[in-house]
Amino acid sequence: MTRQQLIKSIYDILENSLELQTLSSFNEDARLNEDLYMDSIMVLQLILHVELDLGISIPDEILVPKDFKTVGTLASFLEKQQKVEIGGGK
Amino acid sequence: MIKVHCFVSCVCEVIKKTKGVDHRPYYFGVWDADFDVLDNGVLKYHSDRIDHHFFQTWYEMLYGIKLYKWYDEEQSKQENINKLQRLLENKSPHQHVMVMLDLSMLPERENKFHQRPFPHYVMLESTENEAEWFMYDPDFRWEGILPKERILVAIQEPAVGGGYYFDSETIIAPTTETVKAYFNTCIKLHCNPMTEAITEIIKGYIVGKEKESMSKLPTALKQLPVLAIRKYAYEHAFAFFWEALGHDEKGFETWCDEIERLVNGYTTIQYRAMKLAMTQDLLLAEDIFVKLEEQNLLEFKIKQGLQACFQAWLILQHKKEVML
Numbered sequence: 001m002t003r004q005q006l007i008k009s010i011y012d013i014l015e016n017s018l019e020l021q022t023l024s025s026f027n028e029d030a031r032l033n034e035d036l037y038m039d040s041i042m043v044l045q046l047i048l049h050v051e052l053d054l055g056i057s058i059p060d061e062i063l064v065p066k067d068f069k070t071v072g073t074l075a076s077f078l079e080k081q082q083k084v085e086i087g088g089g090k
Numbered sequence: 091m092i093k094v095h096c097f098v099s100c101v102c103e104v105i106k107k108t109k110g111v112d113h114r115p116y117y118f119g120v121w122d123a124d125f126d127v128l129d130n131g132v133l134k135y136h137s138d139r140i141d142h143h144f145f146q147t148w149y150e151m152l153y154g155i156k157l158y159k160w161y162d163e164e165q166s167k168q169e170n171i172n173k174l175q176r177l178l179e180n181k182s183p184h185q186h187v188m189v190m191l192d193l194s195m196l197p198e199r200e201n202k203f204h205q206r207p208f209p210h211y212v213m214l215e216s217t218e219n220e221a222e223w224f225m226y227d228p229d230f231r232w233e234g235i236l237p238k239e240r241i242l243v244a245i246q247e248p249a250v251g252g253g254y255y256f257d258s259e260t261i262i263a264p265t266t267e268t269v270k271a272y273f274n275t276c277i278k279l280h281c282n283p284m285t286e287a288i289t290e291i292i293k294g295y296i297v298g299k300e301k302e303s304m305s306k307l308p309t310a311l312k313q314l315p316v317l318a319i320r321k322y323a324y325e326h327a328f329a330f331f332w333e334a335l336g337h338d339e340k341g342f343e344t345w346c347d348e349i350e351r352l353v354n355g356y357t358t359i360q361y362r363a364m365k366l367a368m369t370q371d372l373l374l375a376e377d378i379f380v381k382l383e384e385q386n387l388l389e390f391k392i393k394q395g396l397q398a399c400f401q402a403w404l405i406l407q408h409k410k411e412v413m414l
Contacts, residue, residue, distance in 0.1 A: 041312060060362060
């Protein structure tokens with residue numbers, strides 16, 4: 001998935017699965033905690049949906065808060081994970 | 091310094107502002123501080139069965155400051171609020187008034203856990219404006235003026251109740267003997283109560299009496315992040331001993347990394363538990379128990395490391411006493 005597709009997917013999960021009420025503040029620089037009012041559990045729910053719905057495998061031993069600071073850092077993390085997966089499949 | 095426990099943070103604030111008195115030993119009581127597991131296997135950082143008697147007693151023993159409980163559960167909320175108002179009106183500059191309120195009722199505050207209700211201790215002071223109070227929240231490093239009515243609404247919430255006051259004029263530095271006694275009381279070298287409790291909760295939802303409600307496991311562990319950060323208290327203890335022993339910074343950083351790994355490990359457990367609940371794939375349960383065992387071993391290692399620091403510190407203190 002491209003970065004833009006990943007961001008769109010994050011938006012869709014937040015809207016449909018988490019039913020987040022603060023999506024009017026959604027943009028690439030939006031901070032998950034301070035701007036979208038997501039707590040750490042909601043962030044984990046989001047990651048879990050990314051893993052199960054989009055099929056991007058997430059190594060749960062390295063769920064580091066800094067990767068989930070903003071929508072953009074989360075997208076970067078997922079881009080990296082996709083590359084790891086492709087690399088691993090070669 | 092990292093804040094890990096609202097009650098402890100409130101009473102520590104005055105110690106931190108007093109030169110020559112170290113607040114870090116007080117955190118010994120935090121890493122395995124009380125929590126509760128309800129009958130339906132729900133982990134709670136606060137409940138009716140938890141009081142702060144332990145911290146109250148040791149605050150006085152370590153620092154010579156008596157904590158008075160002004161909140162009386164036998165009395166009505168309004169009577170308690172009247173008492174709070176009287177305390178604030180007659181407060182001397184050395185007096186500090188703590189109250190428990192529901193932080194989720196003050197949404198302009200950054201509430202990173204988004205708990206609702208969110209029982210939380212803060213300190214209050216009156217201002218020149220009768221309609222406003224100064225609220226002081228050392229745990230989240232926040233202070234500011236808020237409308238008195240709004241604070242009262244947060245105190246009035248039925249889920250919360252509690253309050254203390256204390257006078258900091260009599261503050262003393264803790265003696266070696268008290269620090270020793272407190273450390274020995276707090277260090278549980280052969281059990282990690284929180285990891286044990288989480289293990290039992292998860293077993294309960296997989297094979298025990300809650301197994302029909304496995305999808306509710308994430309709710310049962312919802313407050314885990316609030317409890318996990320208590321493990322940062324180990325950092326305060328390592329820092330206290332490390333500094334006294336004159337050890338190098340690098341060794342301290344290594345312990346901080348281990349503590350960080352311990353705190354993050356609970357996130358992994360939480361994530362796996364959520365995944366188990368969503369997929370109902372029992373194979374995931376194995377991974378959770380493996381991680382729990384890792385957490386157990388890691389925390390024992392941290393405790394052993396701290397115990398070794400404590401022993402070295404004791405020897406140093408005795409040497410100092412002999413030299414005097």
